Amino acid sequence: MKRKKSPYIPFISEKYPPTYVEQAHKATFANESQILESDSCICFYCGHTFNPQTEEKLYWITESAPREKTLQCPMCGIDCLIGNASGFPIHDPEFIKICTESWFGGISRISDGLTVERLALADILLED
Numbered sequence: 403m404k405r406k407k408s409p410y411i412p413f414i415s416e417k418y419p420p421t422y423v424e425q426a427h428k429a430t431f432a433n434e435s436q437i438l439e440s441d442s443c444i445c446f447y448c449g450h451t452f453n454p455q456t457e458e459k460l461y462w463i464t465e466s467a468p469r470e471k472t473l474q475c476p477m478c479g480i481d482c483l484i485g486n487a488s489g490f491p492i493h494d495p496e497f498i499k500i501c502t503e504s505w506f507g508g509i510s511r512i513s514d515g516l517t518v519e520r521l522a523l524a525d526i527l528l529e530d
């Protein structure tokens with residue numbers, strides 16, 4: 403039996419057109435220097451806001467050279483973070499809502515109105 407996909411109605415905003423939202427999405431990838439220059443970051447999946455300068459542990463994804471690393475959310479582990487040094491209005495609830503709706507199709511902790519408990523991430527050491 404084939405499952406029907408639930409209809410998704412995108413969040414529309416005149417203030418933040420799709421091209422602007424696409425630019426913000428690109429700023430969540432290979433963003434190490436942008437994050438390290440920021441004093442506030444937000445996750446577009448769970449809504450966790452934090453200061454990367456004072457966060458206890460940051461988890462980075464190593465991208466293919468010559469790209470910078472991409473930061474994972476210290477709360478939920480998703481790699482969809484943006485810092486205020488990016489120039490995007492990360493503290494505007496309308497901006498956050500349109501980004502999460504555009505990227506996650508209405509399926510995210512922000513869209514669901516749910517909070518997320520901090521993940522227990524562990525460092526893994528591999529022997530050569």
